[in-house]
Amino acid sequence: MKLLPSIPRSNPESPCLTFAPLAWLKIQFFCHAGDTEIGGFGISSEQNLLYIEDFVTVRQRVTPFTVQFDDEAVADFFDQCVDQGLRPEQFSRIWCHTHPGASVTPSSIDEATFARCFGCCDWSLMFILGRTARTYARLAFAAGPGGQIALPTHVDWSVWPEFTKATLIDHELEGWRKEHAANIHIRPASLGDLVLPIGQAATGEAEWWDGFPWHPELDAITYKPTNGDSSREPADRNPAPRA
Numbered sequence: 001m002k003l004l005p006s007i008p009r010s011n012p013e014s015p016c017l018t019f020a021p022l023a024w025l026k027i028q029f030f031c032h033a034g035d036t037e038i039g040g041f042g043i044s045s046e047q048n049l050l051y052i053e054d055f056v057t058v059r060q061r062v063t064p065f066t067v068q069f070d071d072e073a074v075a076d077f078f079d080q081c082v083d084q085g086l087r088p089e090q091f092s093r094i095w096c097h098t099h100p101g102a103s104v105t106p107s108s109i110d111e112a113t114f115a116r117c118f119g120c121c122d123w124s125l126m127f128i129l130g131r132t133a134r135t136y137a138r139l140a141f142a143a144g145p146g147g148q149i150a151l152p153t154h155v156d157w158s159v160w161p162e163f164t165k166a167t168l169i170d171h172e173l174e175g176w177r178k179e180h181a182a183n184i185h186i187r188p189a190s191l192g193d194l195v196l197p198i199g200q201a202a203t204g205e206a207e208w209w210d211g212f213p214w215h216p217e218l219d220a221i222t223y224k225p226t227n228g229d230s231s232r233e234p235a236d237r238n239p240a241p242r243a
């Protein structure tokens with residue numbers, strides 16, 4: 001995870017979701033790396049929670065229309081963020097996923113997942129990136145009467161020269177390739193009907209959120225497959241994780 005808090009922030013007059021250049025390039029990389037959806041968390045700047053410093057994936061099973069995070073991987077990711085001194089609102093409120101086509105309209109299951117998993121947070125955001133540069137960002141508030149607002153998406157290219165001084169792009173790209181290989185695993189379409197959403201595992205074993213009594217809102221975050229048919233079944237570029 002690469003945070004560069006010293007970089008100046010753009011200050012748009014109206015609220016918008018802003019990606020730091022490397023975070024934007026990284027989610028674009030994942031969006032185009034294979035013919036599946038890919039999910040992850042947006043890491044917010046400490047100074048501006050709508051400024052995404054990084055996009056981070058966790059180990060997950062994917063199809064062209066579904067994503068399922070590994071429970072342990074989510075727990076490890078949250079642990080890492082806490083160890084780095086991040087506050088929960090910096091790493092657990094912005095749910096990003098990609099669509100391997102032009103549409104960025106949330107599916108009915110996207111909507112149900114967002115409501116169920118993030119509805120208890122005082123605020124949360126669903127972001128979707130498609131392959132034609134279209135984006136979808138919706139900020140939701142649970143406090144008071146609640147409410148939702150669509151936000152435009154912006155990339156803070158003004159700081160790009162600073163990033164290019166501070167980082168070696170080849171090194172970043174290699175890191176993204178390794179992260180993709182480690183985390184993104186294609187689920188055979190034939191098993192799609194057998195998938196249980198996180199939180200409904202048939203094993204009866206403790207779930208990852210049982211280990212997070214320190215922040216109740218984290219207990220509610222789960223991730224469920226998104227909707228769609230299974231007419232396309234891409235080849236798995238990455239070997240399956242060890243059981």
Ligand SMILES: [Zn+2]
Nearest residue numbers: 106107110226
């Ligand atoms: Zn979706």
